Amino acid sequence: MAGNFELYKDAAGKYRFRLKASNGQVIATGEAYESKASALKGIESVRKNAGDAALEDQTA
Template structure:
């Protein structure tokens, strides 16, 4: 089974998402969004931009 995005409303009423690996472990979380549509756009952005993203080491 592949990983999945979970979209949910937090206790403050904001929309958030988390990316879970196939073993159920949370491997990424999104920020708080005012609307469901904005959170869905955040998911789409991760799907689009992470696919070929390189790993870059930074100081600090």
């Protein structure tokens, strides 16, 4: 089973999303958005760009 995005409103009334793995663990969170449409665009951006994203190791 694939993970899923959850879209919700925070305590300040802003829209946010989180990406959960199939085991229910949160693996990514989005910033606060003023509108639902903007949050949905954020989700689409993650879907579109994350698959081919390079790893930038900043630990060294």
